[in-house]
Amino acid sequence: MGLLKIIRKIKRKEKEMRILMVGLDNSGKTTIVLKINGEDTSVISPTLGFNIKTLAYQKYTLNIWDVGGQKTIRSYWRNYFEQTDGLVWVVDSSDLRRLDDCKMELDNLLKEERLSGSSLLILANKQDIKGALSPTEIAKVLNLEAMDKSRHWMIVGCSAYTGEGLLEGFDWLVQDIASRIYMLD
Amino acid sequence: MDDEMDKETISDDKQAEAEAALQKKHLSMLERLSKRQQTRSINIEPSTESTSSFLSRFTQLKSSIESRLSESQSISSDPSQLKPHFDKISESISDLEKFVAQSSYFLPSYDVRSSLKTVSDLKRSLENLSSELIPKKKFSFKNKVSKKDSDSVIPESKQPIVPVRDSVQSSESFAARDSPGFRNKFGEVLVGEFSETEVGEFTVSDLDSCEVRIIGCVRALFVHRLKDCRVYVGPVTGSVLIDEVEGCVFAMASHQIRIHRARRSDFYLKVRSRPIVEDCSGMRFAPYCLSYRGIEEDLSCAGLDAETGNWANVDDFRWLRAVQSPNWSILPENERVGTVDISNADSRMEEI
Numbered sequence: 001m002g003l004l005k006i007i008r009k010i011k012r013k014e015k016e017m018r019i020l021m022v023g024l025d026n027s028g029k030t031t032i033v034l035k036i037n038g039e040d041t042s043v044i045s046p047t048l049g050f051n052i053k054t055l056a057y058q059k060y061t062l063n064i065w066d067v068g069g070q071k072t073i074r075s076y077w078r079n080y081f082e083q084t085d086g087l088v089w090v091v092d093s094s095d096l097r098r099l100d101d102c103k104m105e106l107d108n109l110l111k112e113e114r115l116s117g118s119s120l121l122i123l124a125n126k127q128d129i130k131g132a133l134s135p136t137e138i139a140k141v142l143n144l145e146a147m148d149k150s151r152h153w154m155i156v157g158c159s160a161y162t163g164e165g166l167l168e169g170f171d172w173l174v175q176d177i178a179s180r181i182y183m184l185d
Numbered sequence: 186m187d188d189e190m191d192k193e194t195i196s197d198d199k200q201a202e203a204e205a206a207l208q209k210k211h212l213s214m215l216e217r218l219s220k221r222q223q224t225r226s227i228n229i230e231p232s233t234e235s236t237s238s239f240l241s242r243f244t245q246l247k248s249s250i251e252s253r254l255s256e257s258q259s260i261s262s263d264p265s266q267l268k269p270h271f272d273k274i275s276e277s278i279s280d281l282e283k284f285v286a287q288s289s290y291f292l293p294s295y296d297v298r299s300s301l302k303t304v305s306d307l308k309r310s311l312e313n314l315s316s317e318l319i320p321k322k323k324f325s326f327k328n329k330v331s332k333k334d335s336d337s338v339i340p341e342s343k344q345p346i347v348p349v350r351d352s353v354q355s356s357e358s359f360a361a362r363d364s365p366g367f368r369n370k371f372g373e374v375l376v377g378e379f380s381e382t383e384v385g386e387f388t389v390s391d392l393d394s395c396e397v398r399i400i401g402c403v404r405a406l407f408v409h410r411l412k413d414c415r416v417y418v419g420p421v422t423g424s425v426l427i428d429e430v431e432g433c434v435f436a437m438a439s440h441q442i443r444i445h446r447a448r449r450s451d452f453y454l455k456v457r458s459r460p461i462v463e464d465c466s467g468m469r470f471a472p473y474c475l476s477y478r479g480i481e482e483d484l485s486c487a488g489l490d491a492e493t494g495n496w497a498n499v500d501d502f503r504w505l506r507a508v509q510s511p512n513w514s515i516l517p518e519n520e521r522v523g524t525v526d527i528s529n530a531d532s533r534m535e536e537i
């Protein structure tokens with residue numbers, strides 16, 4: 001598709017990456033983005049629409065779209081799919097009851113053709129909570145092994161409270177995107 | 186929040202124009218939405234023009250679908266025609282649904298809701314007709330699938346039929362694992378004390394006519410399926426997630442409170458961010474009213490000592506408009522309970 005090529009070209013020049021953060025409500029998306037950006041995380045309201053953060057990460061500029069996950073507004077997710085380089089799926093690892101919902105929404109998302117080329121980072125968040133499932137357990141529940149072979153994906157346990165795991169996850173994501181898009185540099 | 190996106194520098198070659206147009210469209214959508222986010226409940230009145238043109242188009246599509254549905258009976262004389270007939274209708278319903286989704290940015294939420302209701306009614310009629318007119322055994326999977334995905338966006342007939350998961354680990358096996366909580370009780374007083382050591386997540390689920398008292402701090406609280414209960418909890422340093430409750434009274438302090446599918450319930454809250462409700466009705470809100478020995482320390486440890494007044498700033502995801510949501514109200518002062526003291530675990534349930 002011609003348009004995509006142009007977009008890639010412009011992006012390459014600016015070393016820009018577009019990252020879409022989604023996941024069920026309450027999984028910790030907004031907290032994660034603020035934490036990465038070194039902002040205060042003590043008062044965060046559930047996201048009514050979405051937030052965008054532009055931040056410098058290594059030599060790249062990340063445009064992070066943090067979209068609200070409340071049920072009512074999940075149908076809007078599709079409005080943000082275009083041009084997504086990296087997809088971050090955030091899981092509340094302590095919310096055992098809604099893991100089925102979580103799996104179903106992720107499966108639906110991965111069927112989306114417009115997202116088929118994007119790298120997928122799964123953040124098993126809230127690891128600081130006693131009783132949270134480990135990343136391995138989350139991977140099992142979400143049946144990640146069964147994912148399409150062409151998809152680049154990775155699961156990392158993290159905590160938006162302590163910050164643990166966040167950089168590991170984003171490092172992988174940014175490297176993976178870079179190796180696909182900026183291969184030539 | 187300072188949501189903004191740097192405008193891209195656009196190179197001057199021709200192709201970039203397409204990109205620019207795209208960008209512009211995107212930016213304006215963005216602006217519209219972030220305005221909504223910033224102003225929160227302040228309503229940006231959509232132009233009535235676009236709303237009414239949406240409605241007339243919607244009505245037109247709707248009646249076309251209805252008339253095709255009504256033709257089904259006569260077509261049923263030729264069974265080979267029925268399947269394609271239903272498939273086409275199903276496609277139109279799906280298009281109609283997309284149309285609603287696309288228009289949802291400018292439509293008042295009432296119209297979005299009622300349109301989506303119409304869509305799901307149409308789906309149901311289609312489903313009923315097709316199970317009525319198409320021989321049963323061929324489509325025996327139908328009921329099973331449709332039940333699970335009743336509010337899925339994809340019309341039933343397009344759902345791929347997936348075999349039952351085999352290697353997949355069900356989340357139920359994890360839910361059964363021993364996470365701290367009170368579950369499956371009737372008519373009991375349930376007391377949890379977490380002094381000093383902070384527990385992780387705590388679950389309160391499937392209770393009928395119980396009183397729950399949680400003294401001390403927890404990180405995350407999950408409340409699910411309660412009927413006619415009273416739930417008193419000390420500070421929650423993360424979030425409280427409430428789903429499917431009816432006829433209950435809650436007193437809770439937390440950083441975030443998210444309430445789903447609650448009916449006829451009162452909430453006495455202290456909360457740092459704005460509480461949100463979704464698919465709720467008959468809810469009333471008042472300030473936190475709980476007391477036990479040491480609650481002041483616990484609250485300040487949890488960063489919840491300051492009164493933010495947010496107990497009254499409820500956002501209803503089903504009603505994002507300036508007009509007060511019909512689903513919740515402020516509990517009149519003369520109907521509020523006084524301070525509830527839960528220090529003494531033996532004390533009887535007091536009448537409210």
Ligand SMILES: Nc1nc2c(ncn2[C@@H]2O[C@H](COP(=O)(O)OP(=O)(O)OP(=O)(O)O)[C@@H](O)[C@H]2O)c(=O)[nH]1
Nearest residue numbers: 026027028029030031047069126159160161423424
């Ligand atoms: N203990 C713990 N709590 C967390 C962590 N990350 C987020 N939280 C809490 O989880 C709740 C939800 O966090 P948000 O960042 O608002 O969640 P979200 O995914 O943006 O939710 P939506 O905007 O509704 O989609 C908040 O109360 C956070 O404080 C974590 O790593 N550990």
Ligand SMILES: [Mg+2]
Nearest residue numbers: 029030046047
């Ligand atoms: Mg958020």
